[in-house]
Amino acid sequence: MPRCAKMGHRVFQAIAMPKLEILVRTPARPRPDSPRLLLVHGICVGAWVWEEHFMPYLADAGFEVHALSLRGHGGSEGRERxxxxxxxxxxxxxRQTAAGxxxxxxxxxxxxxxxxxxxxWIRTGGNRGGNRGGNSGGQLAGAALLASVPPWGLAYSAWRMLLSAPDLFQQLLRLDGxxxxxxxxxxxxxxxxxxDLPDATYARFMARVHGESRHVxxxxxxxxxxxPAPWQAPPMFVLGGGSDRFIGADAVRGTAAYYGVLPTLVPRLAHALMLEPRWEDAAQPLCDWLLRLGERRG
Known part of the structure; x- marks a missing residue:
């Protein structure tokens, strides 16, 4: 297991190079036998996007919550590369974070x-259980995709964006590391x-965003x-925003169909859902699914 050094509520995990930032929120009243949660952010941001709303909300529900900053993002090393x-x-x-x-x-x-x-990660062996059956310690008990890149990639979404939001398409073309x-x-x-996003929230967001890898x-x-092939996947949850101009409702429905589950589409919710004024409209169904998942495991 990688060595970890605690610094307040942040943990810097030593996995050779680079070091990865992991934010941790522990529940005041842990839910018995509940899985740990690991949150993974989107482009140009870091684990900090989860810190204000989702992490405390899920911890209050009894879950131990971890949020990873991928290399070059947030407080993790590797920005220069x-x-x-x-x-x-x-x-x-x-993979390394989950191993810890x-x-x-x-x-x-x-x-x-x-x-x-x-x-x-699931495609390359992250789901050590290998199917949707019972999970024991150390296995992937479930996976949730929130406004996610669909299984077939972004080519169709990019074409759709070019037609419906050409200004956003041009902005994304400018991104680099x-x-x-x-x-x-x-x-x-x-x-x-x-x-209706507050001006102060957006100002804080823009002050922390950075570039993204062109290769990625x-x-x-x-x-x-x-x-992964659908049969490789663990129990899945798929959610998207009804007002998302980046990952549209059709992509959310298609992702859910691919994994054989029903989609959750939240009205009036845009792409950066964890920072939205109605963030709880996304957090609540996610939490409900996590609780049902725990009941099935129990």
Missing amino acids: LNDWRLADYTEDL LADRPLVVIGHSLGGAVLQD KSAAGLDPAIMRRNLFSD GVELQGWRPFA
């Missing part, structure tokens, strides 16, 4: 890019958030397979 990283590197970050939590069943929750990383300085704040706000952006189009 961001354009060098591939999807396989991010998947290795998830292997003494208990684990549920991984991926948003956007994090959903692609999660699917790639150097910085996010070229992004237009007004365009990003209009396309990633709901209209190409891989996410789907030219490089990353999704």
